[in-house]
Amino acid sequence: VAVNLAAPETLLSVPGVRLAVAEAAIKKPGRKDLLLVELAEGTQVAGVFTKNAFAAAPVQLCRARLRRTAAIRALLVNAGNANAATGADGLARARATTAAVAGALGIDAEAVLPFSTGVIGQQLPVERMNAAIGRAAGRLEADAWLAGAHAIMTTDTVPKGCSRRVRTARGEVTVTGIAKGVGMICPDMATMLAFVATDARLSAAALKRCLREAVATSFNSVTVDGDTSTNDSCVLIATGQAGGPALAPGSRDYKAVAAVIAEVCLELAQAIVRDGEGATRFVTLEVSGARSVAEARRVAYAVAHSPLVKTALFAGDANWGRLAMAIGKAGVPGLDARRVSVSLDDVRVLARGAPHPAYREEQGAAVLARPEYTIGIELGRGRARARVWTCDLSHDYVKINAEYRT
Amino acid sequence: VAVNLAAPETLLSVPGVRLAVAEAAIKKPGRKDLLLVELAEGTQVAGVFTKNAFAAAPVQLCRARLRRTAAIRALLVNAGNANAATGADGLARARATTAAVAGALGIDAEAVLPFSTGVIGQQLPVERMNAAIGRAAGRLEADAWLAGAHAIMTTDTVPKGCSRRVRTARGEVTVTGIAKGVGMICPDMATMLAFVATDARLSAAALKRCLREAVATSFNSVTVDGDTSTNDSCVLIATGQAGGPALAPGSRDYKAVAAVIAEVCLELAQAIVRDGEGATRFVTLEVSGARSVAEARRVAYAVAHSPLVKTALFAGDANWGRLAMAIGKAGVPGLDARRVSVSLDDVRVLARGAPHPAYREEQGAAVLARPEYTIGIELGRGRARARVWTCDLSHDYVKINAEYRT
Numbered sequence: 001v002a003v004n005l006a007a008p009e010t011l012l013s014v015p016g017v018r019l020a021v022a023e024a025a026i027k028k029p030g031r032k033d034l035l036l037v038e039l040a041e042g043t044q045v046a047g048v049f050t051k052n053a054f055a056a057a058p059v060q061l062c063r064a065r066l067r068r069t070a071a072i073r074a075l076l077v078n079a080g081n082a083n084a085a086t087g088a089d090g091l092a093r094a095r096a097t098t099a100a101v102a103g104a105l106g107i108d109a110e111a112v113l114p115f116s117t118g119v120i121g122q123q124l125p126v127e128r129m130n131a132a133i134g135r136a137a138g139r140l141e142a143d144a145w146l147a148g149a150h151a152i153m154t155t156d157t158v159p160k161g162c163s164r165r166v167r168t169a170r171g172e173v174t175v176t177g178i179a180k181g182v183g184m185i186c187p188d189m190a191t192m193l194a195f196v197a198t199d200a201r202l203s204a205a206a207l208k209r210c211l212r213e214a215v216a217t218s219f220n221s222v223t224v225d226g227d228t229s230t231n232d233s234c235v236l237i238a239t240g241q242a243g244g245p246a247l248a249p250g251s252r253d254y255k256a257v258a259a260v261i262a263e264v265c266l267e268l269a270q271a272i273v274r275d276g277e278g279a280t281r282f283v284t285l286e287v288s289g290a291r292s293v294a295e296a297r298r299v300a301y302a303v304a305h306s307p308l309v310k311t312a313l314f315a316g317d318a319n320w321g322r323l324a325m326a327i328g329k330a331g332v333p334g335l336d337a338r339r340v341s342v343s344l345d346d347v348r349v350l351a352r353g354a355p356h357p358a359y360r361e362e363q364g365a366a367v368l369a370r371p372e373y374t375i376g377i378e379l380g381r382g383r384a385r386a387r388v389w390t391c392d393l394s395h396d397y398v399k400i401n402a403e404y405r406t
Numbered sequence: 407v408a409v410n411l412a413a414p415e416t417l418l419s420v421p422g423v424r425l426a427v428a429e430a431a432i433k434k435p436g437r438k439d440l441l442l443v444e445l446a447e448g449t450q451v452a453g454v455f456t457k458n459a460f461a462a463a464p465v466q467l468c469r470a471r472l473r474r475t476a477a478i479r480a481l482l483v484n485a486g487n488a489n490a491a492t493g494a495d496g497l498a499r500a501r502a503t504t505a506a507v508a509g510a511l512g513i514d515a516e517a518v519l520p521f522s523t524g525v526i527g528q529q530l531p532v533e534r535m536n537a538a539i540g541r542a543a544g545r546l547e548a549d550a551w552l553a554g555a556h557a558i559m560t561t562d563t564v565p566k567g568c569s570r571r572v573r574t575a576r577g578e579v580t581v582t583g584i585a586k587g588v589g590m591i592c593p594d595m596a597t598m599l600a601f602v603a604t605d606a607r608l609s610a611a612a613l614k615r616c617l618r619e620a621v622a623t624s625f626n627s628v629t630v631d632g633d634t635s636t637n638d639s640c641v642l643i644a645t646g647q648a649g650g651p652a653l654a655p656g657s658r659d660y661k662a663v664a665a666v667i668a669e670v671c672l673e674l675a676q677a678i679v680r681d682g683e684g685a686t687r688f689v690t691l692e693v694s695g696a697r698s699v700a701e702a703r704r705v706a707y708a709v710a711h712s713p714l715v716k717t718a719l720f721a722g723d724a725n726w727g728r729l730a731m732a733i734g735k736a737g738v739p740g741l742d743a744r745r746v747s748v749s750l751d752d753v754r755v756l757a758r759g760a761p762h763p764a765y766r767e768e769q770g771a772a773v774l775a776r777p778e779y780t781i782g783i784e785l786g787r788g789r790a791r792a793r794v795w796t797c798d799l800s801h802d803y804v805k806i807n808a809e810y811r812t
Contacts, residue, residue: 053741054734054759085730085743087760120727121761184714184731225713227728228735307631307713307799308590308807315808321526322633324491325590328460329634335459337491353460354493355527393713395808398801401714402721 016239318364339380422645724770745786
């Protein structure tokens, strides 16, 4: 029931990246819930992670290893268990699984980044995972991205992946990404789990910059329920297998590759919202006329997180008074309601703080019956703007989350 | 289906206060949806109001009149229409209804405070309201508090009211309050509508202080859905009919009366949560070990507003990992997860950032099956604490708010 979202039919392989999935019975048996990714020597990796103070054990390890190690050679991802709020034991278990990867691939454990997603507060089944790692290590192949997208799903209904090719002076470059996440989605650095790889060659600094810029307007601009996960991780991988020297930031080729990476991140981030738990609507919030981007984002998130707005969107009820309420509660200092205007797609509903004289209820209802639409909010106090994507709050959201563990 | 909340059987009259209700067919016909309150000469009135930038027209009028006028003589309250986001026309209509009250009671329009609650963005039906005001003015009586509590309800399932008597050096003093509100509840000054009256004599300054202190730990410490209404108003009335000089702040009598006023405010505020839209659980959040009260409140509200926490509470699922997530996302600078502990009533679940060794799932489930319980959160970084009351997020919350206008 994802909103205008189909599973990707194929994903392009990225030279220098090999993947394999395996069944580790982490939450329950019967599905491939573990993904192993091997990266060729010379690959650059950059990552951004949750700002949640209960950052999961794998997030803590990722941060430390990315600080210490230039040469990341493998990623290990599991679904079904978040390994968060698990204390020192959780850290030890995460380390043990990366040691198993290191042993299987003949690399250093410090070169392995672990990622977990699932229930918080339970310990990883290390033995079953290590056995699965051994099996996966023998089956690595370039063409397993789609299987990987499946393996990392939790309550996702659709696997999320996206590929692009872009022409550069040194030939074609590929960008492929996969992501998962449909609830506990309000990334404060990146979303639950997203992995984007390219065979372009990028320096460590350029890769970090590229990731930071792509994430700001993609994963960091979507929300399902306002809850920031303990496990948010987004990783950008550049294998450099396309050859040539590293792309210089500012150069035409860098811009072309960075633009495609940003596109892939945006498509994955939007896929997460389209598949948001119980979502029946995909809504773009466009806030303009703000004094700063931060202010515009603050208003957009106040609207996107309001349960009263979200239930009205679910009902297809053009109860725009709730939009006014949410804008007004955003805490923008000195916001003058008499300068605020609101539109639903091209229908103006609120003009400078009062109902638009020409607005008729049927017009608003017609827009809100669409599976996708834009809510435009003009604050009338500056020139900054921001876009945020979100979904509605339906019966199924409550159902899914009331029954998550049962 | 309110949680442990019955309708009050009687409410004590307050000398100096007379009330009447009438049918104005504001949203639809068939119920008494208008309340008129007359206050004796010499009454002191203090009010606190929403911080929402889309503050309703009646809130704007209340603020202006309380600034200008020492002698408030009447309150006019309507349900079914919030008169918010209605522009200049909305202000004119609110003024017109208070002029009708002034005419009917032979007082100045500036001495009338208007209050509205209901749908946002629609204009008041002034003619029908003014006719109802005329009828109500002929029927004022001291003993109509319960009828008043009924009249101001919107989606409330139970009328909310509370009375107390307290002995002072000059004899008994009465405090009676009524309130309404079950959704769009995250008061940033006071809740939807609450009116508390006493016949004690208090100076204007003492009354303001008394209100401010009572509201901080009652109406400003509850949340249903995190949405701050455009119409929040809390009014404290002291008619002085108990006689004697004004109670001096700091005196024994002042403290006794202030304590009872705070009790009435807390009982009304908790009644709002117990009757929260779709609520099946009444939950006290006790955060301790914070560096400041603001920090403790920030954590409490992060938990209280998390849809994932709220749906787990609805399910009675002791998925305490979601509590860790919400504490972690609260944005407390430098919060160390390894010092955070969490309990459910007397059951310790998280001890210094990791699962408590003795915790068993059945213990947590037993607590969460209760209609009322306390979630204790110890941050381990200071001595400040705060309490916040909230409810769960159920199927009925979505149902009520998806169908509100239909």
